[in-house]
Amino acid sequence: MTPQLLLIGYGAIAGEVKRAAVETGLFSIGAVLVRPERHEAVQRDLDVPVIGDLADLQFRPALAAECASHEAVRAYGPVLLRRGIDVVVTSIGALSDDALHEELHSAARQGGAQLVLPAGAIPGVDAISAARFGGLEKVSYTSRKPPGAWKGTPAEQVADLDNLREAVVHYTGSARAAARDYPKNANVAATVALAGLGFDLTEVRMIADPDVSENIHEISVSGGFGTMELSIKGRPLPSNPKTSSLAAYSAIRAIVNKLGPVAV
Ligand SMILES: NC(=O)c1ccc[n+]([C@@H]2O[C@H](COP(=O)([O-])OP(=O)(O)OC[C@H]3O[C@@H](n4cnc5c(N)ncnc54)[C@H](O)[C@@H]3O)[C@@H](O)[C@H]2O)c1
Structure with a gap:
């Protein structure tokens, strides 16, 4: 069985991650966490469990990928890291808050997990x-x-x-x-x-x-x-003109590097 990813958010970047799961076959989406008001619409588009809270998670993901918002980094990042689950974060601006940054560091240390920060929209x-x-x-x-x-x-x-x-x-x-x-x-x-x-x-x-x-x-x-x-x-990504396509590809790279057989 391929490693299972927990996707947090189901917008433009998450859509590209879902496409890459199918195309690469290196990982699969185990569950998607969305806001309650999006639950029905997202479930219609997906044949994996759509959840509204980490308490509803029925398996231990090999990795979590936050593709949502600063608020989602705050709500789910520390909890997942403390449980020993590595977390890829796309909403990196959230880390300009020193208190949250420190909380994520200490949660990662406590859980023996890693906070993964992809390069996003930029090279180098x-x-x-x-x-x-x-x-x-x-x-x-x-x-x-x-x-x-x-x-x-x-x-x-x-x-x-x-x-x-x-x-x-x-x-x-x-x-x-x-x-x-x-x-x-x-x-x-x-x-x-x-x-x-x-x-x-x-x-x-x-x-x-x-x-x-x-x-x-x-x-x-x-x-x-x-x-x-x-x-x-x-x-930009057609599904969200505010998001550079490279930001999505960079998130996919981070996931594949964590879950695939080779990191490059
Ligand atoms: N690192 C970079 O260079 C870079 C570049 C572009 C975008 N981003 C960031 O990546 C994130 C995702 O971008 P996108 O283009 O996919 O955005 P998007 O608006 O297309 O999708 C985000 C989705 O996440 C959902 N969401 C927000 N908060 C949530 C929460 N607390 N719980 C569950 N779902 C939640 C929203 O409802 C939305 O469906 C954004 O925070 C954006 O700022 C980073």
Whole structure:
């Protein structure tokens, strides 16, 4: 029997994970945990148990994958880790809360389990994280998006997003303040921070640029290893235009690396 995954959330990323389970045959979905109001609709689409709480889980999963929200990381991450179940987290921005971060660490230690943080929408997280061990001097991250992508964020107070003619830098500061003030855009900044210099020393810039149509992530790192410049224009998932497709593929990679015969 293939290893069984507990999926938390059933949105865009989880849908890709389900597809990969079928296509790779390396793991299967053992159960899906969703909010009560989604229960019926999700059960119609799946022939595995759909549950509303960990108390309803009828088996011990080989791995859990959170593909839901900050709130889900808080509600289920520590419990699963304490039970000795490894957890892949996609809502990495949740870890900008030091108290939750520490709770997850101590739960993982208590349970002898691992919290797995995939690279998500960006390249080079393996290199940044490795470079740490030779000492890092500077890590900066720039998020460049079309003006409309910043609607509903504090960028609206800095720039007239409907009438921009040139790029405007609407945020410069630490990854910690970025995660606090732009929670819906926090995942990438948080991932860069956790891989490298931490939330307080990672420099973040956010740019509303009328000349781009994609979401562009640029990362610049220097340290004992040398220097590195990374850039990616991510294509979104059709099922959720706010989510880069690479974030879903990166979650699948983390699952396959944990449950498959080879990790690459
Ligand atoms: N790490 C990265 O680079 C990266 C990139 C994109 C998205 N993300 C994050 O990944 C997560 C999933 O993204 P998505 O595109 O699949 O989102 P989505 O909105 O398409 O799907 C999320 C699903 O999870 C469900 N959900 C939310 N909270 C829940 C809870 N407490 N219990 C059960 N179900 C819950 C929602 O109802 C929804 O169906 C989001 O938090 C998003 O911010 C991370």
